Amino acid sequence: MGSQVKWAVILPPSLFLVAFFLLPSLIVVLASLRETGEFGGLAPFAGAASLTIEAYRFLGGDLIYAEILLRSFLVAALTTVLCILLAYPLAWLIARSPKQRRDLLVLLVILPFASNFLVRIYAWIMILGPAGLLYTPFAVIAGLVYVHLPFMILPLYTNLEKHDPALLEAAQDLGANAWTRFWRVTFPLSLPGIFSGAALVFIPVLGMFAVPELLGGTGDILIGNLIKEQFLDNRDWPLGSALSIVLTVCVLFLAALAAWAAKRGLHGTEAIS
């Protein structure tokens, strides 16, 4: 392939990412270092000397922010674990069903996407309300799990479907019972699927504000709600930006940690992932 063709292929997505991801991210970084305007938003830019870390100092000064961040991570982790537990048997069953039925089952998994996200959350309000569970932590977790379950099922199914059935036969032939076959063969080989599903669930849940806002009580707000509040309600853009940056750094740190762990612990599984 000529280098011109290569550039023609690479350039459009690169430009898109620069314009709509890199630049906005830098704008947020910059915004977090500026001062609030008289009527909210940002004060007029007065040169590099006016940059301040006031917003970060404010965040560090009040434990409530660390607490909400920590709670957000715990909620995201709980949601992810519940998604894994619910999605695994389902993905396994789909992967094991006859070939012609698999597509239909996958279609059923993604069918909820056909209706609007908010409509589906409002449906949960109607389900949970009469049961007396609305505006509780349970409602938030149930909503988050419900919304993100397909993102766990699909990568897991894609992974499980590729498993060579001969491996399970080999394990059985060499003396492994059904339980051992799962834990020694199927499960370790599905870890790449679990990890991609976990990333697809964990990270969006961290930034989610609609579900806690609609289904949760006042004590259930997450970091996403906080960020949204700073921008839209308090109009403290530097603080909102600083919260976003802290969240992003935490996520990147976790992702790096996971990648490092995966590289060390998953030796060999890349052959099938």
Add this chain to the structure above:
Amino acid sequence: MPLLELRNLTRRFGSLEAVKDVSLAIEAGEFFTLLGPSGCGKTTILRMIAGFDAPDGGDILLDGVSLAGVPPEKRPLHTVFQSYALFPHMSVAGNIAFPLEMSGKSAPEIRRRVGEALELVHLTDKADRFPHELSGGQKQRVALARGLVNKPRLLLLDEPLGALDAKLRVEMQSELIALQREVGIGFVFVTHSQQEALALSHRIAVMRDGRVEQCDEPDKLYTQPANRFVADFVGRINLIEVTVTSSSKVLLGLQSPRLGDIAATDLRPIAVGERGVFALRPELVRVHGHKESADLKNRFQGRVRALLYLGDVTHYTVELADGMVLEALMPNAAPGRAKFHEVGDAVWVCWRHDAGVFLRD
């Protein structure tokens, strides 16, 4: 008592009878091969022995005890799969340790036996590698070590050399023979390659359409095929339609409508007028440039239609007077001479009267 006995084994898939009334006995320490074209039922038999499939009729006995209802994980038999089926997330040592762990061996014993098994297949330096880092031949050897390490009563091998290239396959054949002799464990080997079967086995069962056509030692199978299918499937062979014209104690007179009279021998009582084929191996046919004075009774004139120079041997296709074609294999044993005849040369083909076999229809 044979180690493994198949009694009237039958297996149906819908209306298809994949295995029909197969009875075989495999002795301890034997290298036994199931040979046949794809779809002949050989792999189905192997899967039934391993326990992955259950027979519809008949029984499988190990040491005289039926294996019916015993799941694969409880059978003291291990399988080497065609795709090797090595666990991709376990190292070579981890793969080989697996069956030992499953049978609850202690850690020091596992370590010792994995070491021995690695030594057996010459992979000691690859213990910490992962399957995707190995070549085809090395994967093959890991699969063998994994199958043998826990000392099964019998090792089942499902076309284990199929995925290897030609040169490696020949190397692995010698290794397999040496390995089997060293461990003394019975091998049941499935293949569609008659060359592999002949080279490796103590005994071969040739299968077609779910039935055993002949079960014999390799040389018997090759020189005394039981019928036209076995003759044709095992090795190259000339098959000539004949009618028996005379039959004395050993001498047999055959008449080919196209070739004329053929002199042959047979120890069996054969009646005059019987029809069948005369089967003649190409390496027993001589090709000469002149009519030899030797006392070969079977001599026919022809012309070289094609030849394949293979280095060690040359494979001639000779067209006889009435358009009939005979194949001949001649060793290139004369120093400095590559081949003896060219395409288009007028030649004589001849063979000893005890060279071929008569097979009844």
